[in-house]
Amino acid sequence: MAILRYTSSLILIIVFSFQLLAQTTEEKKEPWKLSGIKAGLDVGRFSNFLFKPEQRSYAGSIDIGFNNKRYFVGEFGYSEISLNRENYDYRSNGTFYKLGFDYNMLKKVPTDFLGAGLRIGYSLLEHSASSILFNSSHWGNYYLEQQAETNQTMWFEASFGIKGEVLKNIYLGWSTVLKVRLYGGKDDSFQPYDIPGYGNATKSIIIGANYFIYYQIPFNRN
């Protein structure tokens, strides 16, 4: 029931958001015109090489802009974790997908972006653990294994950020993101180490940041 309630609330938010956008469009009587398509690469994830060497993750995005105001956005990514600890080895791999839209509030610099966005995200991962060492003075040392399990998570994202054209057709973008888990991700016995696209599996609400480089496919530009 909670899932239904969250999902219906989310659908209502999205529907009303689109209605608000539509109202603005009607007020200006501006027809929707394709203004560009950007392909993005999440470069913030490359910091994992320094700070989370056990994790390899890659993410990209496609956004389709209309009138440099409204953007339909799709994001996707892959994450792989190989964690070798003294008392266990952990493996995980999974993918994530996000769909949503951005709204640009800039008027004077229409090719750049300052605005907000909403996303719905979904992740599917499989994880397992081996060589789990238990060290007991009474029972001695012994090893156990955790069989592979799959885990699905769905979450909602609200973001606020900027994108600027630093070279011709090349953009840098940064955004703060608030993520709210709608369902999944939690497991009382075998909690995922990290949910691809979402982050720390133990938290129901996450505030984070994204760093992207975009290439704008050069067509239909004024």
Added chain:
Amino acid sequence: MKRIFRLVLFILFSFIAYNCSDNKCNESVDVELKAEIIVKDTILENANFIDSLSIYSPLWLDSVHYSSINYLLDLSPFSNTTTFIFTSQLWKDTVWILHERQLVYLSQECGFVNYYTIDSAWYTSNNIDSIEWVNKKLTTQNDGHLKIYF
């Protein structure tokens, strides 16, 4: 305007958030059953039998002798039955505990522990009068609790 915009963008872009973690396990990983010994038999009480009480499991590498009324016992990590033998100078009793194990990933730093749910227990009655379960769930909160009446 555009220059300022780009400057802000670069400053923000250069900031990379990272997690601060000391990579150490800072929480308890012990999952133990608290066994509370309660002596009602005056003969045993007068004989100070707690001072000579030892507890062990046939599969343990060692035994426990604290001269105490509270013992913290490790249940079997690889079997669903744990046998404990309570022995003193003149007597011996055996307690069998049937339980379920749940392997739990506590955290990245601490790794895995076994949680237990007690199903049932039975015992010999040479000196044990009865047993009482206060809490049948064993986690890292030291919540599992058994009272043994002699």
